[in-house]
Amino acid sequence: MSVSLARDLTEAVGAPRAVFVKWPLGHPLGEPHAPLQQRTVIFRALLLLVTASQPGVIEDLGLRWRREVYTEPDWSKLEGIEP
Amino acid sequence: MNRFYAIPSVAQLWASRAAQRSATLVAEDGSIPFTRLSKPLSAARGVLITTGGVHLKTQPPFDMENRDGDASYREIPDNVALDEITITHKYYDHRDADADLNVIFPLAHFHELVRQGVVGSLASRHFGFMGHIEGEQLAALMQRSAPEVAAKLRAEGVDFAFLTPA
Structure with missing residues (x-):
């Protein structure tokens, strides 16, 4: 499971x-001291980890640099997803 | 340290050119490896792998003199204190990552996810590489470093890796 900046x-x-x-190099999780932004990227990555059904999937998260408002992800959505 | 690549469009242009040089990295038949998780995430063991030049302050820094980069890797214990970690990598601007390691190496977040029960567990050690690998160092990465780390992950029962580039 990879984050991609390129x-x-x-x-x-x-x-x-x-x-x-599509963020600056060196910022795969986003901005410093922005835990909700960072946890959102992790959540979306883990969601793809458990739901991807074919190799080579690259999901564009569509998150704009410094122009989004983040909230705590609903981690319960990752529960109960059987492989 | 290069602020130029902090501009997303410039980074994408660089990536396109780098991608053209990377065609030799994929399997000859063009296939992409893919393994489904064999258990729920809440029972799975994860590992962090980054190419952002992350390592312990007590470990030798990555070689910044070799123009082909440095194909070696550093093991970072899971129970490390974050102030024991540093970054050696001159090919990207890591001032933000220096200020908050979670920008590139989200160990604190993953510890929290284990506490929450979202992720089952973490490996006893994580792995720091340096990006910007070319030439002879690329061969060393593919023939030595990557297989070594893969064997260590298998031996420790790791189910998934979370990779962060620089």
Whole structure:
């Protein structure tokens, strides 16, 4: 399960699953001291980890840099998803 | 340290060019490895792997002199104190990651997810690599470092890896 900051590169190396954020290099989880933003990326990545059904899926999270309002993810959505 | 790549569009342009050089990294038949989780996430063991140059202050830093990069890796204990960690990597601007390690190495968040029961457990050690690997170092990465780490993950029963690039 990978975070991608460079979609073309992630496609080229054949990552099994990835979530893509069009953010500056060096910021795969987002901004410093922004735990809700960071946890949102982790949540979306883990959701893809447990739901992806084919190799090479790259999900564009569509999150704009410094222009989103984040809330705590509903982690219960990850419960009970059987492989 | 390069602020130029902090601009998303510039980073994407760099990525496109890097991708063209990376065609040799995929399997000859173009297949992508894929394994489904064999258990619920709440019972699964995870590991963090980053190419952001993360390592312990007590470990040798990554080699910044070799233009091909440094294919070695550093093991980071799961129970490490975060102030024992540093970043050596001159090919991206890591000032924000220096200020908050969770930007690139979200160990604190994953500890919380284990406490919450979202994730079953974490490996006893995580792995820090340096990105920007080319030439002979790329061969060393693929032939030595990556198989070594994969064997260590298998031996510890790791079910999934969370990878963060720089």
